[in-house]
Amino acid sequence: xxxxxxxxxxxxxxxxxxxxFLQIFKDYNPLHTDSTHAxxxxxxxxxxxxxxxNGLISYFVGExxxxxxxxxxxxxxKYNKPIYLNDSILFKAEIxxxxxxxxxxxxxxxxxxxxxxxxxxxxxxxxx
Amino acid sequence: xxxxEMIKSVNSIFIxxxxxxxxxxxxxxxxxxxxxxxxxxxxxxxxxxxKHFKIRFSSGEIQGFKNVGEMCxxxxxxx
Numbered sequence: 113x114x115x116x117x118x119x120x121x122x123x124x125x126x127x128x129x130x131x132x133f134l135q136i137f138k139d140y141n142p143l144h145t146d147s148t149h150a151x152x153x154x155x156x157x158x159x160x161x162x163x164x165x166n167g168l169i170s171y172f173v174g175e176x177x178x179x180x181x182x183x184x185x186x187x188x189x190k191y192n193k194p195i196y197l198n199d200s201i202l203f204k205a206e207i208x209x210x211x212x213x214x215x216x217x218x219x220x221x222x223x224x225x226x227x228x229x230x231x232x233x234x235x236x237x238x239x240x
Numbered sequence: 241x242x243x244x245e246m247i248k249s250v251n252s253i254f255i256x257x258x259x260x261x262x263x264x265x266x267x268x269x270x271x272x273x274x275x276x277x278x279x280x281x282x283x284x285x286x287x288x289x290x291k292h293f294k295i296r297f298s299s300g301e302i303q304g305f306k307n308v309g310e311m312c313x314x315x316x317x318x319x
Contacts, residue, residue, distance in 0.1 A: 185283060211290055213297040214283040238283065 113217060115210055119176060121203040123168055125160050125195055133161050159194040165223055165231055168203055172221075173237055181240050185216065189233040199225055205235075215239040241319060246312045253288050257281060267309030293319050 142149035
């Protein structure tokens with residue numbers, strides 16, 4: 113891996129992902145499950161759980177990097193826009209720094225819905 | 241930069257990364273002296289120090305430091 117290396121992963125927030133997240137983590141907050149409630153709060157429909165995106169980050173670190181001997185050391189995320197059921201999301205990431213003294217790679221990432229920034233943050237991945 | 245200035249700078253990085261305002265580093269300080277300084281936070285400390293001073297250690301240097309003093313001495317040769 114090298115500085116500047118870029119990655120892209122498309123994702124659709126499918127019914128399967130949404131229901132799976134609900135059943136596993138049981139966050140049935142009305143914002144995520146009640147369209148009327150969500151609309152009364154100014155959203156277009158029920159809002160998908162932001163942490164679904166963290167699931168994709170886990171997939172990216174665990175499966176999409178060119179090496180498997182990795183461990184997620186830290187991660188930040190800032191949510192900019194809501195995501196809704198069946199939204200098509202594009203995950204973009206770039207290796208921005210490599211600290212070979214401690215085998216750590218720093219990656220900046222963003223999630224986009226069309227050209228709108230949905231969320232962004234930084235991941236630190238250790239090579240083990 | 242003097243050794244005292246260097247260790248003062250490094251001290252503030254330790255306080256920030258280890259989230260412990262009571263840290264006071266001395267030349268002989270090692271990980272045994274600071275509870276929060278474990279193998280994972282060690283990585284974060286090194287990364288924060290490399291970023292702060294815009295330098296890079298080699299892995300050999302990192303493994304060779306016996307205490308904070310030796311790391312600060314090394315830093316003084318790089319900045």
